Amino acid sequence: MSSKINITTLSYYLASDLKAENQRKVRKMLILDHPYVSDFLKDTAAELQIPVLKNEMTAGLNTRKGLNLLEKTEFIEFIKEKGEYSLYSNSENSIGWISENLGFTGLPEKIELFKNKIKFRELLERIYPDFYFQGIEFEKLDEIRVEEIKKPFIIKPAVGFFSLGVYKVSTDEEWDSVLRRIKAEVEDIKDRYPVQVLDAGKFIIEENIEGEEFAIDAYFNSAGKPVVLNILKHIFSSENDVSDRVYFTSKLVMETYREAVEDLLKEIGKLAELKNFPLHMELRIGNDRRIQLIELNPMRFAGWCTTDLAHFAYGINTYRYFLEQLEPEWDKILKGKEGKSFCLVILNKPAEIISETVKAFDYEKLLSDFEKPLELRKADHEKYGLFGYMFTETKESNWEEIERILKSDLKEYITFSQSILQP
Template sequence: MLILDKPYISKFLENTIVEMELPVLKNDAIKEFGLTNDIDYLKDEEFIRKFKENEEFFIYSNSENPINWIANNLSFTDLPEKINIFKDKVEFRKLLKDIYPNFFYKEISFSELEEIDITEIRKPFIIKPSIGFFSMGVYKVNSVDEWGNVVKELKREVKRMKGKYPIEVIDSSKFIIEENIGGEEFAIDVYYNDLGEPVILNIFKHIFSSGEDVSDRVYITSKEIIENYYSLFLDFLSQMGNLVNLCNFPMHVEFRVDKDKQVTPIEVNPMRFAGWCTTDIAYYAYGINVYEYFFKQKEPNWEEILKDKEDKIYSIVVADLPGDIKINNIEGINYEGFVSHFENPLEIRKIDYREHAVFAFLFTETNRDNWQELEEILNSDLKEYIKLKE
């Protein structure tokens, strides 16, 4: 069963729902997105009744917006409790305290930002909303001198975020300060099957333009990445699953891995895979329909899948607007020029930049010896693709 919501529903997901004849909750988002009538839509009462009656049903959501609906309507299950453990970053750190006993974190309220004494906190540290999404409101603080500017920027960003997402997705009233986690950043799509075993469906490496960059511009996946990190992540996921007794539960998990191959989780996003349906890249890269794998309890045969992928890199490129351009000054986007930068673009998904400050998500395939094309887009401000009003 599915609960669909903003910000985005891909045609790939819609087609999968029709092909698999999956029931979908009939909510306001369905009307806004204008999805096909070939889907089996269920009103609230029918959705709840079917879920109660059939233990074989389990839920996937493309978004975290329905978390409040789940809390209010599925309280007879353990879903709300499990979602909260992962969605609230403070609760998540409490869950892992026995695995990471020396990890520093501290919860503060928005009103305490200007009052807290950060001289006693080891730097660098990260501050972000305790309940958050994407890289919104995430800042790295390297010194006491930077704190004043970070607070100002945080306040501006909180003002911009207000009203764009439900409080269950982004709660700007509470923040967490935690130690900076060193190493390279990764994200994975995984579900726990009916035996409580984690099944990894994709592994992404989040690449950055610099040590200060916290943007979501480029995520890559490849044979090398999956083969090098699969066992590491599977070990941690097995430990975490035992702590919460997870079954039939999808999630998107972010990690850092240091030079000694020590794995530290950054956060868990419950009930979904990679946001904005970017999880679909698993199909373009590896032929894995993650929704089908979850609902049919399928497990990838990675040895077979990866055997012809030696020199290929698959990327998600998030084309976000530069912060110094006012949306009202934009006349249009040169999508053709943007796509032409890449040697083998697989799919371009145009986004309403006036609402989301992102003009596209792009899936692309790059030969390993053409890494430069990813470096260039990673460091670009993308202004060359934005036409401004005269």
């Protein structure tokens, strides 16, 4: 018996040493940038003392334990050191800095391959040879002969973020209205994000992808193996709805789709030769179980640190899992999660509401409308076009609270300026 214990103990320490050695070989690094860094991410960076690029964003961050900040030259030299590194950025705002300073790593080319939706579609032609798409300049949208394009189709910026500038066109008659809305939205959002994040100068038209929509947080480890950290199901209020109001994850979602998502990621990893690479991917899965990719966002997980939902739902710190090359033990993690959904509710301001007419948003009333809100994060709607977002835990028996917010225009929470008639 004692011999068995000794062997088991020895095996444990050998495995621990090997794991520690692998973690030492892959250096961990972070770039934190606007528009938002969650307390959870800040505390993770401080606790693990991960080297963080010193920039304008980090200058304003307060943590219980100080961040391990590196000046620009130190940060670049750290990456140049011999061996592998894992670099995570919470925001695509850092893409410009990476392009300007880390060209020697090959990262700018990888980022462009995925961030530019036209190049992304060209990469995927080997997987989806019959998929229709075309790029078009914003100035030439008026010249489109919409009757010649198979419908329904999706039009969106070739380089985009969230669902900004994304529209579905189902009939010829809808086009004039969609075109007017695109022009108005481009004018409204063009100065909110860097061109590397949102470039409304060029659009892509592509065939509509049928099926249920999902968002995935995953990474490729140092051996090129894909590791899935979360799967969120994106639900909509109607057939033509393309907004980002509600995403949710559950035991059923994870168990049903994880292996299929991993198989797709293996194909993408081979095409793009990905290692030590975090990503946020959106896709649709049809009734025939066929997976069709919508987009893949490099260097980050779900935007605005909404990837933190994995912590509330499953106890997974997605940043730590990537940086330390950890893999979830899903069989253990999902025990006891039956009958629960963990939701991300994005409080996106409807396009018809003019920011200047909004006097206040009643967050307390919003919270009272949910059985178990987990965390609320507020945002400046005038600057970012959303009032914030929250995480919730919802029982299947109380799903009507999610249906209600999914269809809401949020006006029940908004106080409008007295001098302006409410829309």
